[in-house]
Amino acid sequence: MQKTTFTQAEIEEQSLTDPLHYAMASQDADVKSLVRAAIAAGRAQLAFHPIVTADASQRVAFYEGLVRLMDDTGRIIPASHFMPTVEETGIGREIDCITLELALETLRQNPQLRLSVNLSARSIGDGAWRRTLDHGLLARSDPGERLIFEISENSAMLLHENVIRFMAEMQPKGVAFALDGFGAGMTAFRYLKDFLFDFVKIDKSFIKNIESDPDNQVLAEALITVAHQFEMFAVADGVETEAEADFLRKLGVDCLQGYHYGVPRFDL
Numbered sequence: 001m002q003k004t005t006f007t008q009a010e011i012e013e014q015s016l017t018d019p020l021h022y023a024m025a026s027q028d029a030d031v032k033s034l035v036r037a038a039i040a041a042g043r044a045q046l047a048f049h050p051i052v053t054a055d056a057s058q059r060v061a062f063y064e065g066l067v068r069l070m071d072d073t074g075r076i077i078p079a080s081h082f083m084p085t086v087e088e089t090g091i092g093r094e095i096d097c098i099t100l101e102l103a104l105e106t107l108r109q110n111p112q113l114r115l116s117v118n119l120s121a122r123s124i125g126d127g128a129w130r131r132t133l134d135h136g137l138l139a140r141s142d143p144g145e146r147l148i149f150e151i152s153e154n155s156a157m158l159l160h161e162n163v164i165r166f167m168a169e170m171q172p173k174g175v176a177f178a179l180d181g182f183g184a185g186m187t188a189f190r191y192l193k194d195f196l197f198d199f200v201k202i203d204k205s206f207i208k209n210i211e212s213d214p215d216n217q218v219l220a221e222a223l224i225t226v227a228h229q230f231e232m233f234a235v236a237d238g239v240e241t242e243a244e245a246d247f248l249r250k251l252g253v254d255c256l257q258g259y260h261y262g263v264p265r266f267d268l
Contacts, residue, residue, distance in 0.1 A: 031085045034077060038069040039094055045070070046102045047264035051116075051235060051257045054249050061255050062114035062148060065106065066264050067099040087120060096123040097132050104136035107143035110268065116148035116178055121155040124166045137173055145174035150201065153185025160191060167196040178235070183223045192230050200227045201257070204238025211247040221251050228252070 038044065046065040052058045069077045086092045096119065103117045123129045137144045149170075156163050156179065167177055176198040184203035202223050210216045220236070227234040236248045239258030248256065 031082045032089075032091060034071065035069060035082050035086055035091055035095075038071065038077060039091070039098065041072070043070040043072075043074075044068070044095075044098045044102065045266060046099070046106060046117075047266055048115075048268055049257065049264040050261055051255050052261055054236075054245075054253050054256050058256075058261075062116055063268070064150070064257070064264075065099070065103050065115050065117045067095060067102065067117075068264075068266075069095075088122065092120060093123055093126045093129060096120055096126070097129050100129060100132050100136070103147065104132070104139070104143055107146050108139050108141050111141050113268065114146045114148065116150050118180070119149040119151050119155075121151060121159040121163050124159070124162055137175075142174070144170070147174075148176045148178055148199070150178045150180045152180045153182065156195065157185070157191070160195075164194055164196070171196055179232075180237075182227070183219065189226065192226070197230075197232055199233045199235055199255075201235045201237045202253075204258075207236050207238045207244060207248070207258070208240070209244070211241075211243040217247070217251075220248070220253075224251050224253055 045068050047068050048063040048065060050060045051062050051064060053061050067079065069079075069082070071077055083092070083095075086095070099117050103115055107113060107115055151163065170177075177196060178199035178201055179195070179197045180201050181203045182200035183206055200223070202220060206216050206220045206223065208216065210220055224234045233254040234252075235255040235257055236244075236253045237257050239245050239248065239256045239260045241260055244258075245256055245260060
């Protein structure tokens, strides 16, 4: 696998070219209007970020599908600029529906693909989102066996009883679950035995410079140990260097994700 590594300066330089960043800097931005316009015009697409195995093969275990909205010139509106504003609104539910629709269609078109998408716990009770899911799981390609929902710690704990019931309902359909941002949120370890997570994604803050940061070394090792104790795979998120990857392998991490293995791309 060919690897592409981006420096922080390059990433920041890219962020300066996007239209929403410029608009916000000019204090002229109406984030919700930009997002509504993109949704209404159908300007949404998934970008795919690989999660690779930590062994020598470094094969792709699955991809994370990240929704991207485009402005009317085709340039990407970064999710980090609008999701905090709309995540807990009706627009956030619409985006979750669109993301799920795109994911299910991608799985139908790629029978060998395994794909994860982000899910807010609030969308579990949304009628439109559930209809989209129920209809999609009826496809002959058995997308449920290849679908992974990523739920953040904060979202899981916000409505933990609803999440647990939803997991139990989806388990017979083959749907898997990943706990996103593990270690940085509100999840109490006593709840882990009640949830049915198959993966945990260790928060990026514990991965950065882990080869030289004793605190991150201790914390990451503890999180990996907890994950394995509960029979969950541990994914290290935010891996940017080979040194970080090497150290994480020594700790026994199962999979790796980050710019060291490429940026999210629209093509598979």
